[in-house]
Amino acid sequence: MVRTRKKNENEPFQYMSVGEAASLWKVSDRRVRYLCEQGKIEGVIRTGRNYKIPKGAIKPLDGRESRWFNIPDAFKEIFNRVDSEKRELDRRRPLTPGELARIRDDFTISYTYNSNAIEGNTLTLSETRLVLEGVTIDQKPLSDHLEAAGHRDAFQYMLTLVSGDNPLTERVIKELHSLVLIDRPQDKGVYRRIPVTISGASHTPPQPYLIEPQMEQLVADFNNKSHVHPLERISKFHLDFEGIHPFIDGNGRTGRLLLNFALMRAGYLPIDIKFTDRRRYYAAFEAYYAQGDIQPMVELVTGYEDEALKERLAILTS
The missing domain is CATH 1.10.3290.10 (Fido-like domain)
Incomplete structure (x- = not known):
């Protein structure tokens, strides 16, 4: 869900811009904005026309990436969330x-x-x-x-x-x-x-x-x-x-x-x-x-x- 805040409110430091998220996730700014508008990214804050994205946010799984599977509607949301988390875990440095x-x-x-x-x-x-x-x-x-x-x-x-x-x-x-x-x-x-x-x-x-x-x-x-x-x-x-x-x-x-x-x-x-x-x-x-x-x-x-x-x-x- 996207939350809206007034510009003069204090905001946490652990946020990134749409451009920073786009660069990190290797997608276009437009794609990130769409994900924000659709409430696909958890913890997003909207300030006017801008979005603040938590630095620990997980890139939502692109539906095109799972199109090979026949996924019932009842499972789509949770499967996408889990697979997004799995991909993010794979991307991060491994544990010692x-x-x-x-x-x-x-x-x-x-x-x-x-x-x-x-x-x-x-x-x-x-x-x-x-x-x-x-x-x-x-x-x-x-x-x-x-x-x-x-x-x-x-x-x-x-x-x-x-x-x-x-x-x-x-x-x-x-x-x-x-x-x-x-x-x-x-x-x-x-x-x-x-x-x-x-x-x-x-x-x-x-x-x-x-x-x-x-x-x-x-x-x-x-x-x-x-x-x-x-x-x-x-x-x-x-x-x-x-x-x-x-x-x-x-x-x-x-x-x-x-x-x-x-x-x-x-x-x-x-x-x-x-x-x-x-x-x-x-x-x-x-x-x-x-x-x-x-x-x-x-x-x-x-x-x-x-x-x-x-x-x-x-x-x-x-």
């Missing part, structure tokens, strides 16, 4: 290895806590931090400790897969699951052989004999080139994986690791779906399997990505 390691260490702890807590792990965030540092928490089950360590190891392995530009395969899925279910040697990395139900869900996962062909198709569909925007495609992949529920246990944690694997492979940041958001998360699955509505999951995933990008940009501009 030490800075990146610190951010990833903190993320690993929070992510491990939340992903495990969603599945019933009783460790608190501070206890999870201690467990990952090698401390044993009194009166907490050994299984909770092993789940924390296994999830941490699976996430770190996932990062090596991303850095090595490895594609999504059934082998990758089974390897990640094997680390997640490190305390269950008989079940890790093995598709289930018995029927299961999901408590509280209207959807019933497929019979065991259908798992292998459905997983094969799931991976093939994901790896095929598509005109579906990556954020929509990744959200649907997550919904479909959890719907197949290929393993006897650990599907949620493995699925969220695969969600981040897919996001990072597409150039986005990993996301940390919060334990406190679990009802909204479960409702997104129910909307998809009961009504065929993908929008709640797309909005949840994209919203978390939006937050992650904003946080990273704030670090780089501080």
